[in-house]
Amino acid sequence: MLENGDMAHESAAYWCVVSGSDIWLEDGKLPYGFASEFGFSDRDVVCIGDYQGAPVMWLNDMEIEARLPMSSLRECLAYPQDLFLLASKAVQYGHMTQTMRFCPQCGGRNHLNHNQLAMQCTECRTLHYPRIFPCIIVAVRKEQQILLAQHPRHRNGMYTVIAGFLEVGETLEQCVAREVKEETGIEVSNIRYFGSQPWAFPSSMMMAFLADYQSGNIKPDYSELSDAQWFSPDEMPPVAPIGTIARQLIDQTLADINEHLTEK
Numbered sequence: 261m262l263e264n265g266d267m268a269h270e271s272a273a274y275w276c277v278v279s280g281s282d283i284w285l286e287d288g289k290l291p292y293g294f295a296s297e298f299g300f301s302d303r304d305v306v307c308i309g310d311y312q313g314a315p316v317m318w319l320n321d322m323e324i325e326a327r328l329p330m331s332s333l334r335e336c337l338a339y340p341q342d343l344f345l346l347a348s349k350a351v352q353y354g355h356m357t358q359t360m361r362f363c364p365q366c367g368g369r370n371h372l373n374h375n376q377l378a379m380q381c382t383e384c385r386t387l388h389y390p391r392i393f394p395c396i397i398v399a400v401r402k403e404q405q406i407l408l409a410q411h412p413r414h415r416n417g418m419y420t421v422i423a424g425f426l427e428v429g430e431t432l433e434q435c436v437a438r439e440v441k442e443e444t445g446i447e448v449s450n451i452r453y454f455g456s457q458p459w460a461f462p463s464s465m466m467m468a469f470l471a472d473y474q475s476g477n478i479k480p481d482y483s484e485l486s487d488a489q490w491f492s493p494d495e496m497p498p499v500a501p502i503g504t505i506a507r508q509l510i511d512q513t514l515a516d517i518n519e520h521l522t523e524k
């Protein structure tokens with residue numbers, strides 16, 4: 261990785277100017293160019309990686325005077341994965357600077373340590389690294405059907421797989437079984453790891469699993485869900501967008517079902 265500041269004034273870079281879960285985009289793209297073109301000063305700029313040989317820079321919207329057109333990070337989901345993850349990283353560092361202003365040890369004021377990419381207490385000097393919340397996400401298959409749930413917060417009526425936060429003292433597999441049971445009343449077996457995706461809304465790590473139906477009837481937890489159902493590949497509802505690990509899980513499960521059908 262490039263050292264902070266080294267390249268800021270020397271080469272053209274990708275610019276991740278962030279505010280909350282929003283990021284500055286121009287025509288749907290991450291702006292690319294020299295710091296001087298955009299009037300950014302080196303002081304608040306941090307290099308967080310590189311993409312196709314060019315440095316990727318993070319800075320907070322509040323550090324600059326110009327009001328830039330901001331978009332949701334979700335609009336970057338269709339980017340190549342490496343670039344989406346760098347944009348996510350900038351959003352998560354932005355979130356860190358906004359939410360970790362004070363030291364949990366002594367209550368002193370934190371500032372950004374540019375070398376460590378962590379917050380540091382000006383009083384006791386403790387470094388506080390960005391918080392990452394572990395989450396599981398799981399696609400459950402019952403023969404030729406997939407278990408999908410609808411959340412009240414998704415206004416477009418889309419369905420997706422079950423997800424939830426890890427509790428202390430719990431394995432990921434226990435978390436998978438617990439979340440599916442709590443949200444839908446279903447017991448699962450054959451839980452296996454599928455993949456992972458950092459999810460900067462605001463700072464989760466999604467750890468994805470596939471599982472098989474074992475027993476039970478669907479009883480949605482209506483405090484969390486508006487619906488949960490088994491769906492066949494030929495009667496799928498609108499689902500999570502491309503670029504999400506939820507969508508990868510759904511596509512993998514549908515492919516597994518189709519493979520099973522062709523084998524028969």
Ligand SMILES: [Zn+2]
Pocket residue numbers: 363364365366367368381382383384385386
């Ligand atoms: Zn402190």
